[in-house]
Amino acid sequence: MVVDIIVDGGMLYGLIAVGAGLATGLAGIGAGVGEQGIGAAVVGVVAEEPGFLGKGLFLMLLPETLIIFGLAVSLILMFAWTPFV
């Protein structure tokens, strides 16, 4: 009966949307936490060695890949995954 309410009542799509939001949002927060340290260290090194900017930016972007995973999960949830249908 609960499943019927969720599936027929349209609640399923609401929960999928919440899940998709959490997947991207939490991944973004995780990447931000990782980047705060790397960013500070890179700025410190670049202040001494301007030539390190390219490598530094690359290192800084590494945690960003986590958001791509989160985004992919979100897109799958929103557009590709259709349970009980």
Place this chain on the structure above:
Amino acid sequence: MPVLRLPKFGDPVKYAYITGRVRAKKTKLVPHDMYQRMLSMDIAEITRYLEETQYKDEIDEMAKDYSGADLVEYATFANLAKTYRGLLDVTIDEPKFLVLEYLRRWDVWNIKTILRGKFHGSSDEEIMKYLVPAGELDLEFLEGLAKKDTVEEVIQAFDGTDYYVALTQYDGHMLSSVENALDKLYYFRMERAVGGTLSVGGGLLLKYVRKEIDIKNVITLFRMNKAGIDASIIQENLIDGGKLGDDLSRMAGQSYDEFVRGLEGYPFWSAISDVVTKGDEISRIEARLKAYLVRYAWAISNYHPLSILPVLGYIVSKDTEVSNIRKIVRGKEADLPAELIEEQVVVA
């Protein structure tokens, strides 16, 4: 009681900027194999080499007034002060507090230099050459002190500060008691400051500070025991707070051989065992003990990458570099054999 130091959220980030910066600065230090090459160069060649490094600005600026070993010495001192002040400028919060507490040793150095200069009637220009304004006391204040006429006037200028109590021990005849009181004050403050931090790396820094106190006390014991000074006077000169405080205090007043036998088994013994048994000069033993301490600082500097330890490692490395360069040029100036100079140079 040991204090549990756990990483707190956001704590490592405080250190990320400054550790990134000091790691980049470390790459600009003189490579260790260069000291070997410097030993075969003359002073002019060493100066030319240093002009290609971070010392360029200071050497260019001072070359019009000085030459030879003097030029290298004053230029390296000026660069050291600039580098350390730079560290203070780019740190905030806890790292700044700890770096400042550590660098107060240069305040103590400057106060001692000014007092000695005034005591022996040196001119203010002569005193200014040896000042390293790397701590809290800036160049302007130190310049004002150097211009004062007497030791008493210099002491009076510190009225209201922590240093005043230590400086008032001056009896008008000897500076040694004042110098000793200043050292004790420095290490008391340093130990209190480091002991109060709960950040990761604070425990190892505290261990380093205690080890430094022990090494200083061992050097004092070597000098005073060899001179046959009374135990109570030696004990007065030992600095409190070291890990081996009680052990070393008991060694005061012992005969030199008994004292040396008592040191066997301590961690620093392997660094000095071959020179003490030969009864070599204290300066050689002192150089070995200082090298042991520097190596310890380098060893712990990589334990926690985002902590105060890499900063300590850099400060010690820079200090060692300047000290090595000075030893080489002053040794060359005095025509000392290369082997003798090499023994004094500290490398990893």
